[in-house]
Structure formats: C-alpha cells, structure tokens
Amino acid sequence: MVAKGRPRDPGVNKRVTEAVMVLLAEKGYSGLRIDDVASVSGVAKTTIYRRWSSLQQLVVDTIAANLGGRQLAVTDDPVADLRQVCVMLVESIGTESNPVLAVALDLHRQSDKELRTRYREQIIDPARHLLVDTLSRVKGAGRLRSTLAPADLADMFIGATIYRLGILREPMTANQVEAIVDQITVSGSAAS
Amino acid sequence: MVAKGRPRDPGVNKRVTEAVMVLLAEKGYSGLRIDDVASVSGVAKTTIYRRWSSLQQLVVDTIAANLGGRQLAVTDDPVADLRQVCVMLVESIGTESNPVLAVALDLHRQSDKELRTRYREQIIDPARHLLVDTLSRVKGAGRLRSTLAPADLADMFIGATIYRLGILREPMTANQVEAIVDQITVSGSAAS
Amino acid sequence: MVAKGRPRDPGVNKRVTEAVMVLLAEKGYSGLRIDDVASVSGVAKTTIYRRWSSLQQLVVDTIAANLGGRQLAVTDDPVADLRQVCVMLVESIGTESNPVLAVALDLHRQSDKELRTRYREQIIDPARHLLVDTLSRVKGAGRLRSTLAPADLADMFIGATIYRLGILREPMTANQVEAIVDQITVSGSAAS
Amino acid sequence: MVAKGRPRDPGVNKRVTEAVMVLLAEKGYSGLRIDDVASVSGVAKTTIYRRWSSLQQLVVDTIAANLGGRQLAVTDDPVADLRQVCVMLVESIGTESNPVLAVALDLHRQSDKELRTRYREQIIDPARHLLVDTLSRVKGAGRLRSTLAPADLADMFIGATIYRLGILREPMTANQVEAIVDQITVSGSAAS
DNA sequence: TCGTAAACGAGACGGTACGTCTAGTCTTTGG
C-alpha cells in the first residue's frame, strides 16, 4: 500500500522535542505547558496531538530520544565497570534540571498503564538492565560478595539514589557510591 | 497575652482531616478535590484556606496526623526488631490506597520548599529515623555485617521499596525483605 | 486577510444572549449569575469570557441586540409623533422585567469607561436621539412652545421618567405624559 | 427601668460615619468595604452591625447625617429663591465624589423596601420637597408660567439633573439651569 | 494537470478545578 496524502513533516518531531528540552531546562517539568511547546516549537497544538496522545507521552518520548549512548565500554574488570555504571546512573538521575526523575515520579499519578509501560521500557529498563547485567558479570567473575540476586541489588542501588535525590533532596556523594560498591563486591581479584 | 477574638473551632481540623482521609480512600490522591473536602466536611472552603495554604498542605498535615504509633516494641533481639521494622515500612508504603507514597512523589513537582520540608519532617523522617535507629542498635550489638553507615543502609532499603512499589509497580515480597535483612545482619546470635 | 483558525461558532452568541434574556426575565439583573448563563446556554464559561470581558459587557450587548425596532412611523403630525415617542419611552423604561434601567443604574458603579461608552452608544443614545429628533421636527413645524433646546427638553423628559420609575418608584401616568407634551407644544395646528 | 450592662459608646457612631465619609471620598461607593470601615474607624464589625443592619443602611444614614443645612434663606423674590434652590440641587448631586447619586442608583438593585423608604425619606424627599415648596411659592406669586403641577416640574428638573450627571455623565451647566428656570417662570414681577 | 487524501496552522471550544473576595453571622474574652 502506498502512502497517500501529504507526508508528515519530518522536521516536526525534531522541533517539538527540542522545544520540550529547552522548556524543561527553563521551567522544569511541572512548569511545562503544551501551549508553550506549541509556540516555542512553532508547531500547532493539533499537530503535536496528532503524534503524541498527551503531554506526558511527548515528554516520555523526548526524554527517551535524548538519553542516547548509555552503553559503556566493557572492560576486563567487571568491578571497575560496575563502579562506572553506578556513577553514571547517579549522574543521570541527579542533574537538577534533569526531568527523568520528575517524570518518573509524576507518572505514578497517572492511571494510564500504557504510558507507564512505555516509560518503563524506554527509560527505566535500559538503565536497570545495564546495572543488572554488570552485576551479573561481577557475580560471574566470582567477585560478588552479596548473596542477593543482582536484580535486587540493582533495585536497592537505584532506589537509594532516587530516594536520596528525589525525595530527601540530598546528594549522593561519590564516597557513598564507592562504599556501596565496595560493600557489594570483593576487592582485588581474590575470588575464593 | 490573651487570645482575642473567636477561637478557632477545634472541630474544624478534625472534620476536615477526616473528610480528607475518607476521600483519599475513596478516590485517591489525584482525585482529591478541595470542593469535595469542603462539602464532605461541612466546612467552608474559605475556612479551609485560612488554615492550610493549599490542598497539598492539607494533605500533608492530614497524613502526618494519621500516621500515629509507628513505634514498635523494642525487644532484646535487635535483628528481630529490624525485621519487624522493615516489614512494617514495606506495608506502610505498599498499601494501594495509602496516599503516603503518592503524596511523596507528587511533592517532587512542587517548588514550595516549606511544604517539602514539612512533609519530610513530619512524615518521612520519623520512619527513616526508626529504621536508622534500629540498624544502629543492630550494629551496637555487633550483629551488623555490612560496614555501610546505618543511614546509607536505611536509604537503600527504603529507596528500594519505593522504587519497586512506586515506579516499577512490582511487589516487595516477604522473601525479598527477609533476604535483605539476612544479607545485612549476622544471623543467629553469633556475636562475641 | 483570510480568517484563520476555527471560526467562532455563530450559535454561541445567540445561545448566550438568549439565555441572558431568559435569566433576566426570571431573576432580574441582580440575580444574574455567569454560571447560570453558562449552564442555561450550554456554552462554557471560558467561551463566554473569551467574547465578553465581564458579565456586564455581556448584558449590555444582549440588551443592545434585543432592542430592535425602536423606530416609529413618522407621520405628518410631529406633535402626535412626539406623543407616541414619549409613551414608548416610558414603556420601555418602565417594564418591571425590563433590565434597561437596572443596567443603566448599575453601570454607574462601574469604573470601566469603555463599558459605559458602549452602553451609552448602543442603548441610551438611540432612544435619546429619537426623542431629540422628534422634538426638532416639532420645532421645525413651529409647534414647539418651549424655547429650550430640544436636547435639554429630551433630557428633562427622560430624566423625569427615570427618576419617577427608578428612584421614586412611582408610576409615570399617561396623564402626566400628556400634560408634559401639552406643555411643551402648541396644541392644534395653530402654526402659520 | 434602669439601663443594664455597658452603655453604648457614643463615640462609635461618629467614628464610623466619619470613616465612611473618608472612604467614600477615597474610593467611592462601589469601592466601599465593610472591613475597611471597621479598620479605619477602629470599630469592630460586630458593633457596626449591631447599629446598622447592612452596609447600605450605614451609608444611607451617613449621608443623611452629613447633608446638613439645606435650608435656604427665604427671600421676597420666589423666583430668585427657585434659582438658588436649583443651583444648590445641581451642586449637591454633581460633586464627583458625592455618593448621594451613586447610592440612589445602587439602591435600585436592592429588594429591601424598608431601606429604600428610609433613603427616600431622609435624603430624597427633603430636597424634593424644598423644590416643590419653592415652586409652589412661585406659583402662589403668580409667576409660574407652566401649568404643570409643581411636583411634576420638580421631578423633571431633578430627573434631568440625575440623568445628565449620573447616566450621560455630562455636566449640567449654570446656563442650562438658568434657561430652565426662565422657561418655567415669568420674568420680572409681571403677574397678570 | 487535476483530484484526492492526509498533514498542518490557527484558534475556538468544553470542562474541571483552583484560589480569592466579600457580606454578614457567630463565638469568645473582657469591660
């Protein structure tokens, strides 16, 4: 089947998501208004709603599109990798203007299950799986001290970070990350 | 100094907070409407706004007032106490109709710093301190395996719970709680 | 220039003004509520406020739109015409349910100058000019006894009517109107 | 029977009415707020409402109390007296900050008949009767040209003034007053 | 080249809730 009618302007998505990023940085997630998105992007509200079913969908997509290369180089030392992954996670959550956390927390209100699923699949799971995988590799190398499942460990780390930054509004220091990683893993390459 | 003018009707606070509790149970936090609170409580909206500067303030106060006896009996066995505290925390966060989490997550949007402070002092900190204290007692008894600070451990546990229940929307099973406690503590009374 | 965007629903003005007329007849001007207008007309309050900046603006427009054919047939006898105009004016002011007077008096409170101008141009002046013109024709026919300017005479007549009906709340009888007209004009056709 | 309890503070009435006058001058009738009256006068709202049943009652009383010596010296020349009375009436209505007219117009909205009666008896009628009496004296002196009843003439004059100043918002010039008096009366002392 | 079909821009519209304002009443303490 051939596409009929005027094709979608490929520039629209770009202009809109860029406007969203700008506005998120400027006014934060709770200050984001669909009319502002429309006027800043120069794209009509109708057009926006043709592509995204709600403001939240738009934000989720925008964030997902701007996450980009979370993949890290895998080295020989899984513990070092773990350290790196943890630092990166804290950073990606911690930026004040970073809307990832705000959106995550806000979505809780939402009854729209599909939207939550989408958010989880596109934004949460990639990061979570990265951590779980890394932990598994640590375990595979016999350097995981904890007997807890990698998934549980991952949730504890991510959860602690979210709690600290999002709810307590206190920083997650490099020292703390270090201590946690040390706690979880066996230092050196001492396996037995 | 003597109080002048008509004293505030002490029944108002009670009627209003009760109405809030009822409505939260019925329709949840996102379905809470100030006009409903007014009509259900029989208190004029003006009066409500005289005492609480916003709907959120009201909810925070209501929840704080209804938390009540979170204190648990302290036994000889700090590890057993810890277990109990953890279970209770998971329950208090996990109840579907429980608005504590919803409010916590929603407050993130709010720029009102005073409100967040209030929420933290009245609702978050009591629970958090309870866990920190219990962990400290475990440590004092020489039964803490982890070398992490009790506060960090507490944040990890609470954070994991919030993350699981609030964001991943997956249950925090009794087994998982058990495993975490086991991981953190030295089993038995193998202290000396 | 081409009209852009969704055109204003022409039915809205009609539905709203009709609702206003109904409500004015039912509850009078002081009982008119914007929410009632919205619900009776089936037009959203927001939409009403998009077209009229206040309830009063709406009422002024509504009345102006419903004044309709105040023009009377012009006969050969200007004195007879004058008599007819005077009777009509008294009636149009005097009807109990007629909001013209109520609005006129209420507008006095209003500091909104533009609104008063509008009221005057759309509602007051047409009636006033009709009377002034008729008096001028009487004068032109040499049948005006009074040496006062037609405009002053008109103001005296209209003012007396408003004062009687609106402030004294006493009727303006046909006899009184008759007497006034007789006083002002030269009876018979004793012109030449 | 002896008066029981605390006697009414005689200063209250004075302080309140003075505050009303000040506020009327400052913000006009439509800007008059009962709470402002209370705070400016230093008299509690409760006390005000014990003495006046409504804000409007208070204003009516205040105005009545501040009208003062409208009585004019009666001379030998009734036409000169009439002239003087007319000028005075125009002035008393015309002052921009003068609330007499504003109140009169506002009372129209009010369904409270007793209040309207009071306003009429205390404020309107004195002025009206003064004009009617003066016109009667002119008539008694055989110098009334018009055959209209003095009451009707009075209403026309007062009505015209109100209409001009209150609704048309145009001045009533000395020339116009002069012309009207000339029209009504026989100049000189030519009686026959 | 012309018709068709969908995308797009612009703005009107419906609806829901919010927080505010203000008149008049009620409830205390104190004189």
Added chain:
DNA sequence: CCAAAGACTAGACGTACCGTCTCGTTTACGA
C-alpha cells in the same frame, strides 16, 4: 449588655490549562 477581635458560612467570581474541534491551506501522489 456592649465592644473588640477574628473565625466562620456561603456563594460567586475570573483564571489556568488540558485536550478536542473546526476550519482554511498546503503538499504529495496517482489517474
């Protein structure tokens, strides 16, 4: 019983923002 102070009721107001709708206009493709 009066006065002061201020809490309280009741009802309306105008605003904000979302997501939908209704046009006129534009852009591609196919007949």
